[in-house]
Amino acid sequence: MKKILALIMSAIMMLSLVACGSGDSSTDGDVKTYKVGVAIYEFNDNFMTLYREELENYFASKETDTVKYDVQIVDGKTDMAEQTNQIRNFITQGVDVIICNLVQTSSADTIIDEVAEAGIPLVLVNREPLAYDAEGNPIDEAYEGIIDNDKVCYVGADARQSGTYQGEIVLSLADNGDLNGDGKVSYIMAIGDPENIDAQYRTEYSIKALTDAGVKVEKLAEDICNWQQTEGEEFVSSALAAHGDKIEVVFCNNDGMALGAAAAIQKAGRTVGKDIYLLGVDALTECIEMIGNGEMTGTVLNDHIGQSHTAVDVAIKLLAGEEIGDYYWVDYVKVDKDYVDAQ
Numbered sequence: 001m002k003k004i005l006a007l008i009m010s011a012i013m014m015l016s017l018v019a020c021g022s023g024d025s026s027t028d029g030d031v032k033t034y035k036v037g038v039a040i041y042e043f044n045d046n047f048m049t050l051y052r053e054e055l056e057n058y059f060a061s062k063e064t065d066t067v068k069y070d071v072q073i074v075d076g077k078t079d080m081a082e083q084t085n086q087i088r089n090f091i092t093q094g095v096d097v098i099i100c101n102l103v104q105t106s107s108a109d110t111i112i113d114e115v116a117e118a119g120i121p122l123v124l125v126n127r128e129p130l131a132y133d134a135e136g137n138p139i140d141e142a143y144e145g146i147i148d149n150d151k152v153c154y155v156g157a158d159a160r161q162s163g164t165y166q167g168e169i170v171l172s173l174a175d176n177g178d179l180n181g182d183g184k185v186s187y188i189m190a191i192g193d194p195e196n197i198d199a200q201y202r203t204e205y206s207i208k209a210l211t212d213a214g215v216k217v218e219k220l221a222e223d224i225c226n227w228q229q230t231e232g233e234e235f236v237s238s239a240l241a242a243h244g245d246k247i248e249v250v251f252c253n254n255d256g257m258a259l260g261a262a263a264a265i266q267k268a269g270r271t272v273g274k275d276i277y278l279l280g281v282d283a284l285t286e287c288i289e290m291i292g293n294g295e296m297t298g299t300v301l302n303d304h305i306g307q308s309h310t311a312v313d314v315a316i317k318l319l320a321g322e323e324i325g326d327y328y329w330v331d332y333v334k335v336d337k338d339y340v341d342a343q
């Protein structure tokens with residue numbers, strides 16, 4: 001009897017070892033569990049926190065009695081070497097699909113190659129890998145250029161649109177942003193991460209919308225604030241100290257930095273809507289409230305719900321072996337006081 005029991009026990013152990021080591025999706029009775037690896041560039045980022053929470057919730061909402069998703073989300077801590085290790089770890093674990101928000105888009109080729117070689121489908125999100133010319137400027141014609149692998153795609157939003165919308169909000173103001181009536185819009189620009197196309201295009205297209213409409217502009221200051229509230233506050237407060245009343249418009253590449261800018265504006269005794277304008281991107285709940293009560297001029301909805309749902313939907317298609325496209329675009333939405341009041 002003891003012998004038989006020992007045999008049964010060792011058979012059970014063998015089976016569970018095989019199940020653990022297989023790496024791929026596991027099947028337990030009728031339930032199939034897919035392993036999903038999600039690499040986020042930085043957990044300490046307002047927008048990407050909303051995005052990642054929605055991604056997790058939406059995967060959970062897609063579970064059925066027979067299909068489960070084991071979602072593992074890791075923090076790249078703004079360190080590409082760390083993120084590369086995390087991706088390699090996902091590969092070693094044999095996850096079934098990887099969703100990646102790159103720390104550095106210039107590493108896209110390397111990551112795509114490594115993941116593709118392991119035969120794992122890859123969904124890149126939020127930070128679009130671009131082709132660059134010799135001077136390091138993105139090649140516009142190659143906007144949809146660098147992904148040509150059946151199991152790789154990019155889900156994101158066209159950052160040019162968000163910049164244009166910021167500029168259009170300023171154009172819609174009675175004075176076109178020229179508060180002091182000197183014939184030009186004097187502005188400062190809080191820049192996100194300069195390696196990131198969202199920061200590059202928002203910086204460029206917000207101003208382009210003004211100049212395309214024939215409005216003269218003058219840049220008084222700009223600085224890199226890495227999407228962070230504290231850095232935004234530091235920059236805007238020193239720019240206000242240096243340029244004072246000359247500053248008419250504060251453009252921030254995102255709402256995180258705009259929240260810092262709002263604090264700096266208040267501390268400097270300036271009043272949004274009266275003697276200064278303030279623009280962001282993302283439409284964080286705090287910022288929508290501030291627009292409603294006049295503490296911010298406008299923002300642009302960066303649709304984390306649409307983007308995260310699209311990323312999950314396309315990941316599920318890849319898990320099912322279905323064909324996917326190379327690029328999936330989610331629209332931005334202009335958010336000014338009229339928009340907020342109408343909600």
Ligand code: GAL
Nearest residue numbers: 045047048198227254282302
């Ligand atoms: C942008 C967003 C920023 C920041 C950045 C990270 O789309 O507007 O707030 O999250 O992505 O790459």
